[in-house]
Amino acid sequence: MKLSVIGCGYLGAVHAASMAELGHDVVGIDVDERKVGALSQGTAPFHEPGFEELLERTLATGRLRFSTDFADAAGSSVHFVCVGTPQKRGEYAADMRYVQGAVESLLDILAPGDLVVGKSTVPVGTAGYLAELVEGKVPGALLAWNPEFLREGFAVQDTLHPDRLVYGLPAGADGATARALLDEVYATIVDRGTPKVESDYATAEMVKTAANSFLATKISFINAMAELCEATGADVKLLADAIGYDDRIGRKFLNAGLGFGGGCLPKDIRAFMARAGELGADQALTFLREVDNINMRRRIRMVELAREVCDGSLLGKRVAVLGAAFKPDSDDIRDSPALNVAAQLQLQGAVVRVTDPAAVENSRRQWPQLDYAETAEEAAQGADAVLVLTEWKQYRELDPVEFGKVVKQKRVLDGRNALDLDAWTAAGWTYRALGRRAG
Numbered sequence: 001m002k003l004s005v006i007g008c009g010y011l012g013a014v015h016a017a018s019m020a021e022l023g024h025d026v027v028g029i030d031v032d033e034r035k036v037g038a039l040s041q042g043t044a045p046f047h048e049p050g051f052e053e054l055l056e057r058t059l060a061t062g063r064l065r066f067s068t069d070f071a072d073a074a075g076s077s078v079h080f081v082c083v084g085t086p087q088k089r090g091e092y093a094a095d096m097r098y099v100q101g102a103v104e105s106l107l108d109i110l111a112p113g114d115l116v117v118g119k120s121t122v123p124v125g126t127a128g129y130l131a132e133l134v135e136g137k138v139p140g141a142l143l144a145w146n147p148e149f150l151r152e153g154f155a156v157q158d159t160l161h162p163d164r165l166v167y168g169l170p171a172g173a174d175g176a177t178a179r180a181l182l183d184e185v186y187a188t189i190v191d192r193g194t195p196k197v198e199s200d201y202a203t204a205e206m207v208k209t210a211a212n213s214f215l216a217t218k219i220s221f222i223n224a225m226a227e228l229c230e231a232t233g234a235d236v237k238l239l240a241d242a243i244g245y246d247d248r249i250g251r252k253f254l255n256a257g258l259g260f261g262g263g264c265l266p267k268d269i270r271a272f273m274a275r276a277g278e279l280g281a282d283q284a285l286t287f288l289r290e291v292d293n294i295n296m297r298r299r300i301r302m303v304e305l306a307r308e309v310c311d312g313s314l315l316g317k318r319v320a321v322l323g324a325a326f327k328p329d330s331d332d333i334r335d336s337p338a339l340n341v342a343a344q345l346q347l348q349g350a351v352v353r354v355t356d357p358a359a360v361e362n363s364r365r366q367w368p369q370l371d372y373a374e375t376a377e378e379a380a381q382g383a384d385a386v387l388v389l390t391e392w393k394q395y396r397e398l399d400p401v402e403f404g405k406v407v408k409q410k411r412v413l414d415g416r417n418a419l420d421l422d423a424w425t426a427a428g429w430t431y432r433a434l435g436r437r438a439g
């Protein structure tokens, strides 16, 4: 099939290459010339394991290309909308201008029979509104909503092997037409027996925001337990293991620490709250405000802990921050808890050096006031305290004995409960973590 993918960021670029991998003829459209240039050359504009190999492989087949010109999307039968829906400045609501812009540009090239498929995460009600726009301008063109659940760091695997497919379809015969087109796009995945949920637009839109809200709630639940563990001397990691053995609870997403960041969970729960308010149902989601509060409190607590281990003052103290990305295996620094903590430490007078295996370049661009190092050893040279804020494998596997030789004071703060407490304390380090006993 001929497909277009509008918006080639973390979601769209991976989706475009994955669709080409499934055998389709794909054009990726983005307004960012630099991104289109890099993608066309086979260079990933962001760090995502396995993506560059997939990109090179699919470009070589001739089934994938990228362009800044919407005219190149003409002739495709399915058009995926994958543009950003960031939080509006100073508001909780999502900024819908990119979705609006992308769909308006598509209207010029759509033909009757074409299907526009929304993948961006949007406020419930968006699909209905866009369907009217599309069908009004191009009679015979249809719209479906097909939310995406990929995780950064596992984006390729998640796109090609999703846990489920969700189709938000128009009513009646149009729904059957849209379903048939989507089934053809995802034939390889559907034929494998992947669960499929078909619904109206609103349900499909809400499945996405409900899923992210649940994940955020699970993380904030365990972080609330961590706060209590800190007050009682209990150990949140053992607690998570113990409750996680119950299948009804499950151990996944119960890793206590610095909390959630990134370009999705924080802004999605806020946009969900804003939309509930618009719909007169704000009470239904007031718990998400607390989920957000618990999450943000972890960052403040981390800075407090750093001050505590630095003998009550951060002024002039050398602090190494290991990790800048919002999670390992990504260079994404959107709403990064690690960078937020680093900036707070600096504001409180600490001399901060940040390092990250993939995100230094992005961080330097967005936070030029911070100082950066290439390696953990370089960042920790002469440090009064080391903070592990993103649990990259290379930090989890640091040898506390060798690493102890570069710092001034062997004090480590484990912001992700990722280090081996016993090994670090045995090597003479003062160990502090969120929700765990001191070592």
Ligand SMILES: NC(=O)C1=CN([C@@H]2O[C@H](COP(=O)(O)OP(=O)(O)OC[C@H]3O[C@@H](n4cnc5c(N)ncnc54)[C@H](O)[C@@H]3O)[C@@H](O)[C@H]2O)C=CC1
Pocket: 006, 007, 008, 009, 010, 011, 012, 029, 030, 031, 032, 035, 082, 083, 084, 085, 098, 101, 102, 105, 119, 120, 121, 122, 148, 149, 150, 151, 152, 263, 264
């Ligand atoms: N990043 C992720 O892991 C996931 C993201 N999502 C959702 O997918 C959407 C996109 O997210 P990301 O890819 O992370 O954002 P991103 O910011 O990395 O990418 C968005 C891309 O859209 C392009 N764009 C903006 N306006 C355009 C227009 N009018 N025409 C063509 N291109 C345009 C931008 O230049 C940019 O490259 C958001 O709604 C997000 O919530 C959903 C699941 C996973």
Ligand SMILES: O=C(O)[C@H]1O[C@H](OP(=O)(O)OP(=O)(O)OC[C@H]2O[C@@H](n3ccc(=O)[nH]c3=O)[C@H](O)[C@@H]2O)[C@H](O)[C@@H](O)[C@@H]1O
Pocket: 121, 148, 149, 150, 151, 152, 153, 212, 215, 219, 252, 253, 254, 255, 256, 257, 258, 259, 260, 261, 262, 263, 264, 265, 326, 327
């Ligand atoms: O809508 C999206 O964009 C995506 O958002 C999340 O994916 P992602 O943001 O890539 O990463 P996660 O693995 O969910 O982690 C999010 C944040 O939560 C934190 N986290 C995660 C798990 C945990 O147990 N504890 C915890 O603090 C991570 O460190 C990270 O900062 C969802 O997991 C995806 O299903 C969804 O598609």
